[in-house]
Amino acid sequence: MFDLVLQAGPVVKLVLLILVYFSLVSWAIIFYKFTIVQKAIKESDRFLDFFWSKKRFDVVGQGIKDFSSSPLATLFREGYHEMLQLKKKAHAPEDGGDFMTKMDTTEIVGRALRRATTQETHRLEKYLTFLATTGSTAPFIGLFGTVWGIMDAFHGIGQTGSASLAVVAPGISEALIATAIGLAAAIPAVMGYNHFLNKVNVLIGEMDNFSQEFLNIVERMERN
Amino acid sequence: MESSRKQRWKQLQSLFEPGFRRMLLVSFLLHLLLPILYHTSWFPKRDPIKPPVYKVNLVNKIVKNPQAGRPEATVKKNKAKPKPKPKAKPKPIPVKPKAKPKAKPKPVPKPKPKPAPKPKPKPAPKPKVSKAQDNARLDAMAALKAKLEKQKAEQERQKKLDALRAAAAKQSQQIESPVVDAPVGMPDGKGDEAGISAIAAVQEFIQQQWSLSKYQVAGNPEAEALLVYSANGTLLHYRFIEKSGNTIFDESLAKAINKAKQLPEELPEKMEFNIVFNLKEMLDRQ
Numbered sequence: 001m002f003d004l005v006l007q008a009g010p011v012v013k014l015v016l017l018i019l020v021y022f023s024l025v026s027w028a029i030i031f032y033k034f035t036i037v038q039k040a041i042k043e044s045d046r047f048l049d050f051f052w053s054k055k056r057f058d059v060v061g062q063g064i065k066d067f068s069s070s071p072l073a074t075l076f077r078e079g080y081h082e083m084l085q086l087k088k089k090a091h092a093p094e095d096g097g098d099f100m101t102k103m104d105t106t107e108i109v110g111r112a113l114r115r116a117t118t119q120e121t122h123r124l125e126k127y128l129t130f131l132a133t134t135g136s137t138a139p140f141i142g143l144f145g146t147v148w149g150i151m152d153a154f155h156g157i158g159q160t161g162s163a164s165l166a167v168v169a170p171g172i173s174e175a176l177i178a179t180a181i182g183l184a185a186a187i188p189a190v191m192g193y194n195h196f197l198n199k200v201n202v203l204i205g206e207m208d209n210f211s212q213e214f215l216n217i218v219e220r221m222e223r224n
Numbered sequence: 225m226e227s228s229r230k231q232r233w234k235q236l237q238s239l240f241e242p243g244f245r246r247m248l249l250v251s252f253l254l255h256l257l258l259p260i261l262y263h264t265s266w267f268p269k270r271d272p273i274k275p276p277v278y279k280v281n282l283v284n285k286i287v288k289n290p291q292a293g294r295p296e297a298t299v300k301k302n303k304a305k306p307k308p309k310p311k312a313k314p315k316p317i318p319v320k321p322k323a324k325p326k327a328k329p330k331p332v333p334k335p336k337p338k339p340a341p342k343p344k345p346k347p348a349p350k351p352k353v354s355k356a357q358d359n360a361r362l363d364a365m366a367a368l369k370a371k372l373e374k375q376k377a378e379q380e381r382q383k384k385l386d387a388l389r390a391a392a393a394k395q396s397q398q399i400e401s402p403v404v405d406a407p408v409g410m411p412d413g414k415g416d417e418a419g420i421s422a423i424a425a426v427q428e429f430i431q432q433q434w435s436l437s438k439y440q441v442a443g444n445p446e447a448e449a450l451l452v453y454s455a456n457g458t459l460l461h462y463r464f465i466e467k468s469g470n471t472i473f474d475e476s477l478a479k480a481i482n483k484a485k486q487l488p489e490e491l492p493e494k495m496e497f498n499i500v501f502n503l504k505e506m507l508d509r510q
Contacts, residue, residue, distance in 0.1 A: 024255055027255070074232075
């Protein structure tokens, strides 16, 4: 099989190089995302247990360093930080405290949480576009290499004037290897993309839920 | 707090996140591993290196040390003239029969068409003779004419036949041996005798006796057999060195070997043959 690659023409070789690059980066992304997403899911679960077991925000805030990979922990940190700042401003009226008290604390914390959610979503979805691009373009790039290779093979057949299977087959099999590698690059990329998109969506859902819960708690605290 | 937020933003902006470089390296190593794995036994090669497939002409003489050449180089020529074979050791065999088909058709048609038109004009200019003579002459002429016509038709038929034969010979020459002046021998021959190798001839003969449908056996079984033939081409005994494991295939081989008990030609001496029978290869040659 590797002889086929070596025997292929320059265009087919270039196509194969591009496809190998796509495959290499795709697999790197798959491995990287796998570790990131798995860690995020595991730590989020642990963080939720930890969060609901503690009744006070300051206690949770102290133990948050153990959950650096959890997007929920990041949300909590952002929201809690915003709350602390609001409290500080409320206790120091000379720094424009009148203006601060007029604003709804829940709304400000909610905005901080939304921003953190967007940032975490971006972080989780980073590199996934490359997987999608590989999945959708690699077969076409491979097909281009095949078409080019077959064109070349037929040209050669025309020149030699012989059309026996022994003459036609090697050129075509050389060309078909481009499609095979294109598919080999695209299939794991598409599978990985769908898998990670699903996991990221689950995490986004969890982040939304957590934001709502967090805001509820903040509002309850406000009313009390 | 502010610093951690900035750090996260920077991470988001960077092309390579800290762990991503390591994963790129892992991916690169895995891709390198693929060609290495390909050459191990984990990826069995579908087509093991097979010995070249010979189509042996069994009319050719079986020799011990065949020279380099083509086994089927003289397939058609042998039928035309079997005598020169033993005499001509190196190249004369393919050369001589080549000339034959050309030489045959030429002499036949050329001399005979000439007498045909001559007798026709002769009787025409002599009408003034006695009646009896005239009648006798007319009868003779009619007989002659009929004879001539018959001859002419015969010639025509012969001519057409020769042309057809020449065309067929030419075509068959092209099919059987693209290298027209190839000497009789074996592609891997290293000896100096004009003929074909005994093992190839025996294998081909057994192959001719063998029959099996490709639907009867799955996979690509391979069996190895040791056959001992006497100098006059009789099978003394045989045994399987390695059976294929497929009973149908092994039985079909045993049947073919039993059918090939007597070779059509004698061997140079008592010989032992170690022959590998591969199902796919045999089906290809069927």
